[in-house]
Amino acid sequence: MNEEDSVTLEEKIQEISGRLKAGAEAMAGRIEDAARSSGIVNVGERIPDPPLVDPIRFKRLLILALKLLVVIELISAFLEGARSSQWFRFGVDLILAGTLYILWGRISVLLRERKESSRRKIESGGESVRLWDALIFSLLWSDEIHSEIPPDRKRLVVLSYTMIALGVVAAFLQIGSGLMPLVITGVLVLGAVNLLVWVVSAERGERESLQTELRLAREVQSSLMPASQPEVPGFDIAGFASPAREVGGDLYGYAWMEGKPSHFGISVFDVSGKGMQAAMAAVFTSGAFATESRVASAPGEILTRLNRSVYAHSRRGHFVAFLLAALDVSAKTLSFANAGQTKPLLRSGGRVDWMDSVGVHFPLGMKEDAVFQERKIPLESGDIVVLLTDGFTDAMNDRRELFGAERIQRILESSDIDGASAARVLERCVAEVQKHASGAPQHDDMTMVVIRVV
Numbered sequence: 001m002n003e004e005d006s007v008t009l010e011e012k013i014q015e016i017s018g019r020l021k022a023g024a025e026a027m028a029g030r031i032e033d034a035a036r037s038s039g040i041v042n043v044g045e046r047i048p049d050p051p052l053v054d055p056i057r058f059k060r061l062l063i064l065a066l067k068l069l070v071v072i073e074l075i076s077a078f079l080e081g082a083r084s085s086q087w088f089r090f091g092v093d094l095i096l097a098g099t100l101y102i103l104w105g106r107i108s109v110l111l112r113e114r115k116e117s118s119r120r121k122i123e124s125g126g127e128s129v130r131l132w133d134a135l136i137f138s139l140l141w142s143d144e145i146h147s148e149i150p151p152d153r154k155r156l157v158v159l160s161y162t163m164i165a166l167g168v169v170a171a172f173l174q175i176g177s178g179l180m181p182l183v184i185t186g187v188l189v190l191g192a193v194n195l196l197v198w199v200v201s202a203e204r205g206e207r208e209s210l211q212t213e214l215r216l217a218r219e220v221q222s223s224l225m226p227a228s229q230p231e232v233p234g235f236d237i238a239g240f241a242s243p244a245r246e247v248g249g250d251l252y253g254y255a256w257m258e259g260k261p262s263h264f265g266i267s268v269f270d271v272s273g274k275g276m277q278a279a280m281a282a283v284f285t286s287g288a289f290a291t292e293s294r295v296a297s298a299p300g301e302i303l304t305r306l307n308r309s310v311y312a313h314s315r316r317g318h319f320v321a322f323l324l325a326a327l328d329v330s331a332k333t334l335s336f337a338n339a340g341q342t343k344p345l346l347r348s349g350g351r352v353d354w355m356d357s358v359g360v361h362f363p364l365g366m367k368e369d370a371v372f373q374e375r376k377i378p379l380e381s382g383d384i385v386v387l388l389t390d391g392f393t394d395a396m397n398d399r400r401e402l403f404g405a406e407r408i409q410r411i412l413e414s415s416d417i418d419g420a421s422a423a424r425v426l427e428r429c430v431a432e433v434q435k436h437a438s439g440a441p442q443h444d445d446m447t448m449v450v451i452r453v454v
Contacts, residue, residue: 070097115140153199160199163192224286229423230254232264233329236452238422240430242391243445249278250389250445251286259297262330266449268341269322270389272363278445285310285320285364299324299337300374303364307339307372310365319363323387325451326374332453334385337374339364342393345412346377347384352412354405383453384412384425391446395433398440403433422450 074097077090118137149157167188174181230237239252249271257263267289271281288309289302296302303324310320323341327334336344336355340363343354359373379385388408395403411417411429420428426448433446 070100149199156195156199160192160195163188163195167192224251224253224283226252226254230264232327234332234454235264235327235329236422236454237266237449238426239447239449240426241445241447242442243279244391244442249282250391250447251282252387252447252449253286253289255290255293257297257326258294260326260328262328263297263335264327264329265293265299266325266327266387266451267322268325268387268389268447268449269320270341270391270445270447272319272321281314281318281320284313285322288313289322298374299326299335300359300372303337303339303372304370307364307370308368311368314365319365321363321389325385325387327451332379333376334379334451335374335376337372339370339372340366342388342390345384345386345388345408347386347412347417348380348382350413352409354409379453381453382419384417384422385451385453386412386425386429386448387451388448389444389446391442391444392429392433392448394444395437395446396440396443397436397438401436403436407432407436420452422452425452426450 074090074093077093081087081090118133118140121133122137167185170184170188171181225241226239229239237254239254241250241252243250250269252266252268255265255267257265269282269285269289271278271285285306289306292302292305292309296305303322306322314320319340321340321342323336323338323344325334325336325344336357338344338357338361340361343356346353346355355375355377357373358375360367360370361372362370364370386408392408393403393405408429411432412425417425417428429448429450430446
């Protein structure tokens with residue numbers, strides 16, 4: 001290579017570098033202007049505002065654009081056929097467009113049927129997910145995916161889409177010459193991908209931290225519930241609890257009442273809400289109950305004192321449905337006070353009845369000066385008492401049909417319950433609820449304690 005060729009090559013390199021710099025600066029200016037017009041000054045700041053673009057409306061606009069492209073293609077093919085008398089392209093396009101139009105309804109049905117299967121495949125696929133499956137999942141679940149993005153990052157996702165759109169426009173309009181359109185497109189797409197990766201990785205980090213907190217909360221919550229079934233003279237007792245999420249607001253517990261040594265206490269309570277907030281409220285209620293049960297001994301008195309603590313420490317609108325029962329081992333009686341919890345069931349002599357409480361019966365934390373009373377019921381050998389939360393009666397299947405209180409009552413009325421242990425009765429109730437749900441997700445925490453008089 002001679003000196004003249006070397007100079008010419010150097011000039012071309014400088015010219016290309018200048019164009020790249022100018023194009024990058026111009027595109028950066030456009031992106032900055034778009035960000036400022038959107039109200040975004042600092043990319044790292046948390047933005048509580050809703051996204052600039054409604055994802056559902058954006059999808060409709062995109063579908064409309066695709067339809068317009070099909071119409072434009074048909075018009076172009078028709079004009080080409082009229083000019084050259086070659087109608088093959090127009091005929092093929094017309095057949096394809098007509099087929100899509102006729103099958104559009106059927107395609108929509110097929111997509112809805114495939115929607116759930118695509119989600120399961122993505123969740124269980126791990127590193128073996130195929131590109132086609134990921135594409136189908138992202139298209140079918142676009143609304144749900146967008147709704148799960150934290151509000152402070154939705155604008156960043158919209159900016160990423162904007163970058164990709166600008167990249168497509170830059171490639172289509174061929175801004176600059178030579179490799180310049182490709183460079184501009186590549187820079188924009190790379191920036192969009194990096195921004196999306198940051199959003200996803202940050203969200204994953206927060207979720208991993210949350211999972212750790214949930215695991216610890218569940219360990220704490222589990223430690224508050226009995227590790228084994230209690231041994232109470234003259235009674236057979238079995239308990240069960242299943243949270244709807246990692247942690248829940250249902251708890252049950254056993255304790256000999258300090259004020260009356262012959263009385264065995266059983267508590268079943270349900271904190272309003274679900275998840276971490278309900279679990280922490282349940283932990284507080286459990287601790288407050290342990291404190292109040294050392295001072296008072298009667299169920300009504302304990303709930304009255306506990307109500308004042310819950311009212312003072314809980315947020316307004318958050319309540320605790322609490323059922324406290326006390327078994328008198330020597331007299332074979334059951335005393336209970338009910339603060340908004342599902343009525344207990346009594347099976348005695350082949351008859352099953354829901355036991356009403358006396359006095360006020362609204363949940364703890366609703367009224368500060370509430371005074372609760374207890375009701376005493378004599379028990380006979382073979383009687384069965386069931387304490388439960390509404391997670392059992394309100395269990396739903398995929399058709400959103402409730403399990404209902406009547407089914408629980410019919411289970412206890414069945415003849416095969418005669419002579420069954422408390423654990424067997426409990427297993428039967430749980431199995432019937434699971435059979436009714438038929439694999440549908442659990443909507444509420446489920447807790448039940450079965451007491452059988454020996």
